[in-house]
Amino acid sequence: MKYIELVVNTFDSMREEVVDVLYECEVYTFEESTAKTFEELSQDEKNWDFVGEEVFSLKKGILIIKCYFSKDEVEIVKKIKTKLEEKNIDVTISETDDSDWANNWKQYYHPVEIGSKITIKPTWENYENKNRIVVEIDPGMAFGTGTHETTSLCIEALEKYLKPLDIVFDIGCGSGILGIAALKLGAEKVTAVDIDPKAIEATKNNAYLNNVLDKMTIYKGNLLDVVEGKADVIVSNIIAEIISDMILDLKSSLNNRGIFISSGIIIEKINLVKDALLSSGFEVLEVKEENGWASIVGRVK
Ligand SMILES: C[S@@+](CC[C@H](N)C(=O)[O-])C[C@H]1O[C@@H](n2cnc3c(N)ncnc32)[C@H](O)[C@@H]1O
DSSP states (O other): OOEEEEEEEEEGGGHHHHHHHHHHTTOOOOEEEEEEOGGGOOHHHHTOTTSOHHHHHHOOOEEEEEEEEOGGGHHHHHHHHHHHHHTTOEEEEEEEOOTTHHHHGGGGOOOEEETTTEEEEETTSOOOOTTSEEEEEOOTTSSOOSOSHHHHHHHHHHHHHOOTTOEEEEESOTTSHHHHHHHHTTOSEEEEEESOHHHHHHHHHHHHHTTOGGGEEEEESSGGGGOOSOEEEEEEESOHHHHHHHHHHHGGGEEEEEEEEEEEEEGGGHHHHHHHHHTTTEEEEEEEEETTEEEEEEEEO
């Protein structure tokens, strides 16, 4: 299969800026390597004229970040390229036949224990612990391996607020990880929604792997547009702006005293979501932060 390969070449000190752009464009899976230390750079490399003085003076090594996209993702690739070039960061794009890519990234994922109950186990890894609830995940090309702070913050909140036999909506389900974790924590039924067909495929696959397919309804669609009825818990890990928009419709999809769990919010934007909740008839029960990412839990008043 052919992929579009996007390679970012910059100094190590620019890592955060590159990763911010990738996250803004909802790209969370990439390979990164520090190719050389400053001392190892050739004279030509040391003379990169696109690197600003300030960065150059930090004398960090060269960082290479590679991400892969299928051919229908050209628009995202263009957006990332433009945003990085605005910051004078060098980007090359090429087509690659890297048939190994589909498996290469797997080496970066291992079982991850979240909260006091759940372990996310990549399907290709071995893990056994009778005291924990194991959720098997193969994210395919969708987001949701359990390693990202936003996912684990949502799972911790599910563990805390979900009650047995709750009805749950998982909006922006990615790999299906949150909905499946909710079922394994005792939810009765989950409706999972995502706008991306790759996520729908991954969620179905993972629901089957975890023996919960019969308790999940999986829809391709926009946010709450396609769900029917009301939930006791809605969980959604998408960026702050989208979540804030969704909050306007949220109350009508939640039962009395229903719970909204959300992450995907960079800490600087937490007030956007908090204010939207407060002005839409919710009380805010909790805000948590991890590595610059925030989660928020609200309850219908
Ligand atoms: C950060 S991922 C979260 C995946 C998973 N729920 C987790 O927590 O790991 C966000 C997901 O939301 C989906 N998404 C973005 N905008 C959406 C929208 N308007 N309606 C439904 N899904 C959306 C993306 O396709 C992506 O799969």
